[in-house]
Amino acid sequence: MRQMLAATDSVPINFLFTGKGNDSGPEALEDIIRAGAAGLKLHEDWERHQLLSKIVWMWLTDDIQLRLKRSAVVQFTHTTPRVPAGDTLPIIKVCEYENVLPSSTNPTRPFTRNTLDEHLDMLMVCHHLDKNIPEDLAFAESRIRAETVAAEDVLHDTARSL
Known part of the structure; x- marks a missing residue:
């Protein structure tokens, strides 16, 4: 964390970094x-109820940012208001709510070099999948959609993200 903060000292922009919330x-x-x-991010692949409770407590008492990564399978954002438990909500719909900032990952920045070519390897590692297991590979390949990556370009330009 100190190195990231020090690396931005000479840049005339305010930076806030979130830490790994699944420690x-x-x-x-x-x-x-x-x-x-400035906050903590808890990814759905690592969510543990005791950590979620602690992060929410810290958010309420310490005024930190809380980033709860939506489920990659059902596209549900935990911080979405007025959504009954178990219901799913398309992530594009989540953008309309106040104080909910759906995440966008660096590997899917629109039209960057090798985005689609490298995305499978990144997804396999991040979601702890095994290329030797056909179901894991099929799941990962189903998640990579050039259309979604292209849509992020428009959403970023309008100050929204996926």
Whole structure:
């Protein structure tokens, strides 16, 4: 965290970094905030109820950003208001709600070099999948859609993201 903060010192833009919210325990989350993180992100692949409770408590008491990554399978954003438990909501719909900023990952920045070519490997690693398991490979390939990557270009231009 210190190195990331130091790396931006000479840039005339305000930067806020979020820390990994799926650490081994609640104490580690507090260490990340003390080190300078402005918030915590909990990815759906690593969500643990005890950590979610701790992160929400820190959000309420310490005024930090809370980033809960939506489920890649059902496209559900945990911070979406007025959505009954178990219902799904298309991520594009989530953009209309206040204080919900759907995430956009660096590998899907629109029209960058090798975005689609490298996306399968990135997705396999990030979601702990195995290329030798046909179901894992099929799942990963089904998630990579050039149309979605292209749509991010328009959404970023209008200050929205997927």
